[in-house]
Amino acid sequence: MDTDTAAAKEAVQYELSPFVRVYTTGRIERILETDVLPPGLDPDTGVVSKDVTLRPDTGLSVRLYLPPATAAAAADKKIPVLVYYHGGGFVIETAASPTYHNYLNSLAAKAGVLAVSVDYRRAPEHPLPAAYEDSWAALEWATSEPPADPWLADRGDLRRVFLAGDSAGANIAHHMAMRAGAGAGSVRLEGIALVHPYFWGKEPVGSETRDAPARAFAGALWRVVCPSSSSNDDGGEDDPMINPVGLEGLGCGRVLVSVAAEDTLRERGVDYYERLRRSGWGGTAELTEVEGVGHVFHLQDAKSDKAAAEMERMVAFLNGKD
Template sequence: MASSTTEIVHEFQPFIRVYKDGRIERLLGNDVVPASVDPDTGVQSKDVEIAPEIGVAARLFLPRNANPHHKLPLLVYFHGGGFLVESAFSPTYHNHLNALAAEANVVVVSVNYRLAPEHPLPAAYEDSWVAIQWVASHFKGDGQEPWLKDYVDPQHVFFGGDSAGGNIAHNMGMRVGSEKPEGINLVGLVLNHPFFWGEEPIGNEAAESNFPNKAFVDNLWRLVNPLTVGSDDPFLNPALNPELSSLVCTRVLVCVAEKDILKDRGWYYKELLDKRGWKGKVEVMEAKGEDHVFHLFNPTCENALALLKRVASFLNQDKA
């Protein structure tokens, strides 16, 4: 019989292994890179502590030609990784947000939140809300971070993220609508391959070949949120949130990938917003032949560059 130090009780490839003795082995997303000046784009980055007592921090990105006399949009970004892996300081997200800050000419706050299963949901949501309140403090005259005070247009704030981070961005948008914090004028959401799900399969999820994928997602959600009601939790299934039409922003861009098991949920999100009487405009961009978060792993491919340009255009389309 295997000892408790080697016996695996949960294995979620490619994310983590959980051992019987409570040890967590993360299989990816462990590397970090320092903040720097990116030699290719000239984007500067730096790290800030937001709530060090609980480990909430952020990496900020400032474009090369930022000018305090021409304020820029702000993107508050939440990284993906199934709520289990990755960080705001990993090379994957550092490189992606360097490229996005340069292409879109926006300031970025990349939020570092606590990870499950050591810190199960709602920890990631609560940490993200702490970061949003910290951002808002600068537009009320209380914050001290000069990159936010000097370079950001507080009337052009966006939330964005990929996969689990897209889920967080949506739920933070809902919370802004319900709590209406002073200082945040949320214009739009950018949801890249957002992690939405539900008990009843939709679209291609119902195919027999996808049964293992459905079980994986169902079990993953229960691991990161052990007190959940299941895959119809309103945090995971926006269709079950009766307040969906009150989403406070006016524009949403959903990016999906043809081969991604989550693709149909992205399209369904658009359908829900349209049907529920939400007053904004929602767009969907589908990358043909691609799989989940392909743009992070192959950032120079044609589809990834097209996605980058589409997001940049979305963030700037109502700027003078």
Template sequence: MADSTKAEVLHDLFPFLRIFKDGSVERLMGTDTVPPSLDPKTGVESKDVVYSAETGQSVRVYLPKIETPNKKLPLLVYFHGGGFCIETAFSPTYHNYLNTLVSESRIVAVSVDYRRAPEHPLPAAYDDSWTALKWVASHSNGNGPEDWLNRLADLGNVYFAGDSAGGNIAYHMGMRYGREKLEGVEISGIVFIHPYFWGSEPIGSEANEVLRRSFVEKIWRFSYPKTSGCDDPWINPVADPNIAGLGCTRVLVCVGEKDLLRDRGWLYYEKLKESGWVGAVEIIESKEEDHVFHLINPSCENAEIMLKKIVSFFNQDKA
């Protein structure tokens, strides 16, 4: 019977999702979405725009309340988290966060939605994110498909940011930009928020977290079945001999004291400093906080401190 077949679980990745033997996927979180809007709290306006006719994927573009018409503003390209397999750019969590970030920073933002595992295993998310960046670059001469970007986005002052898996994506987009560039686009800096970096050998407090380590590795292998493992440069940036090739001159790494990924963030910070990369890297650690706490409890004191730090990072180069 079809029902009994569906009841057989092939992969149980609770609390993220379950995969059944009939191929169906049950996402257990990150499934809610909200439409673009004019946010009454912040005055930030948003719209959804298709960036890939081939896949049908969209970005959500955010515009702060405009005080000086036609003045170009820095552009943020944001990559959402969710282990490459849950959440979207349209979830209330990310929509609310981008509204706040755009309002506080007074920047234009493009939040990228990408295809997810298991229906579309990695490198699909990386490929989609690069396609989205090429779509952004198509506005560099002021004649791209989206008017907001043509009129108001300064493509000579672009930032990448992302949390968790999105931080991993932001890293790889920065590395690819370092290799290939994008005509008309200059990357000023990248913010890695609790980035999903890993490795086969435990470091720091990881040795005491056997079950949590196992889950982190399970998600990675599930999302990227063709990976070479946990020292694959796609998940372990310090295993990449070209680590100094990051295509920007400023980096901010955010970690949480109680986050299992904390030590990986610190390791990346140290190795980037030692690599010969020509740039300035900063790190901020949120005491007593766990993974993506700022999305779970955005009004807490540590979330507000981290927000101010990120806003300051984006505003540093403003005229």
């Protein structure tokens, strides 16, 4: 095969930078793909982690994080269980990405929770609802009775289960709470924390950008993530998976919504919070906003003062403090 023929066969079919590049050969390149970190003892926090494969046929796995026993959380004391869904637009990042591995080590240590980080399937190879199905299967596993793992059996308090996630992971956490509220399985949740949630819609809300190229990019990404919704007249951007409805059915008693003032998705987070409060849902909702920062700033600059404050807000939420 000559060079020109090879290049033609390997031409770029489409690119959505900084997420993914897809070639005409079918090869998929994740532009922001990072190395992965193995589980084990984190010397900085004392947290121990391990991977557990739940479904060998699909590759679904979770990474568990167990904080060290302290005076506040002795070895014989049950601690809250946090099921965490990573972000990345449903396309990039994994539970083993350095960003999330380091964040969960810190969060588990500071909050004193047993964290279950879900490594769900990603688009475009596995479009939605694959990530939702994996995330629900992992949640059912984490909350099963009797507990499915010795760490959960020995230390996990299944009366205090929380969900959290950032960006696409916050989208997932919302939908898992909706399933729980609809009575799916026997999952019972105390609260969910949605950090910079990935929601969208055809029409702008509030001061959301009206910039045509920016909105076109958001629509194109969603159609890659969820091509099954693309047959709708609106291109699928008002699909309830990305523009949630029926918030009164949310299956938890507490919600934390965190937004960043310079985030393109800021208005969607605020809109979600306001609609939730008006919906008739009977729980308690809290909205926090950080000025001067953008999307997932707390992960990109984890050592900053604002990231530390964001961590403390999450810790307070998981420990039942205002």
